[in-house]
Amino acid sequence: MASLTFLLGLSAAVTLAVGQDCTAGNAVNYNLREVGQRNTLDWRMWLQRDNTPISFWHDVPLWPNETNRRVVNMVVEIPRWVDGKIEISRDEPLNPIFHDSRNDAPRYVESVWPHKSYPFLYGSIPQTWESPNFNHSFTGEPGDNDPVDIFDIGQDAGYVGQIKQAKILGGLALNDGGETDWKIIAVDVNDPLAPLVNSYEDVETYRPGLLKAYRDWFTYYKVARGDGLIEIVEDNYQNASFIQTILEDSHDTWLELIRGEVDSNEINYNQTTRPGAGGSYVNASSTVEAFDIPRSNTSQPAAQKPARFEEWYYLNWDFSLAELPTSNGTC
Numbered sequence: 001m002a003s004l005t006f007l008l009g010l011s012a013a014v015t016l017a018v019g020q021d022c023t024a025g026n027a028v029n030y031n032l033r034e035v036g037q038r039n040t041l042d043w044r045m046w047l048q049r050d051n052t053p054i055s056f057w058h059d060v061p062l063w064p065n066e067t068n069r070r071v072v073n074m075v076v077e078i079p080r081w082v083d084g085k086i087e088i089s090r091d092e093p094l095n096p097i098f099h100d101s102r103n104d105a106p107r108y109v110e111s112v113w114p115h116k117s118y119p120f121l122y123g124s125i126p127q128t129w130e131s132p133n134f135n136h137s138f139t140g141e142p143g144d145n146d147p148v149d150i151f152d153i154g155q156d157a158g159y160v161g162q163i164k165q166a167k168i169l170g171g172l173a174l175n176d177g178g179e180t181d182w183k184i185i186a187v188d189v190n191d192p193l194a195p196l197v198n199s200y201e202d203v204e205t206y207r208p209g210l211l212k213a214y215r216d217w218f219t220y221y222k223v224a225r226g227d228g229l230i231e232i233v234e235d236n237y238q239n240a241s242f243i244q245t246i247l248e249d250s251h252d253t254w255l256e257l258i259r260g261e262v263d264s265n266e267i268n269y270n271q272t273t274r275p276g277a278g279g280s281y282v283n284a285s286s287t288v289e290a291f292d293i294p295r296s297n298t299s300q301p302a303a304q305k306p307a308r309f310e311e312w313y314y315l316n317w318d319f320s321l322a323e324l325p326t327s328n329g330t331c
Helices: 002-007 200-206 210-220 240-258 284-291
Strands: 013-016 028-037 044-049 052-054 071-078 086-088 097-099 121-125 148-152 163-175 180-188 298-300 312-315
Touching: 052 284, 071 086, 071 148, 148 163, 148 240, 163 200, 163 210, 163 240, 180 210, 180 240, 200 210
Parallel strands: 028 298, 148 180
Antiparallel strands: 013 028, 028 044, 044 052, 044 097, 071 121, 071 163, 086 097, 121 148, 163 180
């Protein structure tokens, strides 16, 4: 299923649509430029505006409408039930989406029963930054040097590179290996659930068990690869109002980044939308030449992933990995 889902959206036209009753303003037309073979380390996907490459991270607005900060733009990195660890590149010009690596090979997430790989639509919030330059007050740990992560609990399976609008419902603060790593829970503004829920507390009424299942998944999803459990600070979701302040703070920190006012920690912060932001600005018409970006799509069928990621993994009640005893070859 993962390979089939990965093929959705190849060279797709992406419309930054405006959600009725939730956002306002003019729609923006985006499309995608894709080069290489998915499930390989050489594969890349660029976001384009008017067929010109721009940055997923630095050029898509955080808020579709500044007057409604409960709705944000979401960059889809990993569609539901896809196991490849796809994310925005920190250090490459214009931050294309790529396949992350582990031990010099494409990284995947194991399917831990009862969830098939990523059980939700997963991505990041543009124009935010979890800075590693200081300890964040809520967690006491530095940021993970990425944009803030977000997951959509709506029905849309999504596709890599999709730009959608999502209503913020709350968030989990992960302490992942001594780094602050927020996971924002949200719902697509066009999903039937969106008008019924305003914070994570409302979700249980319409999606019983979902909050606990997803919270637990974030604690144990790395166990199958040999890592330990991940701590969730205060062991519960934080409400939507608090998360709004987290996003506003992370946006302010991002502004300092693109203005060159802080240590960038090797992040490439070139952008095409803020001419006044010092040396980070590049005219959109020159990005192909300036950064040697391929001029056309040359996508290929996805490469085969390792067989172990076709398997299911099971956990004991204490979240340790359940393993079968060694077989002697007889029934």
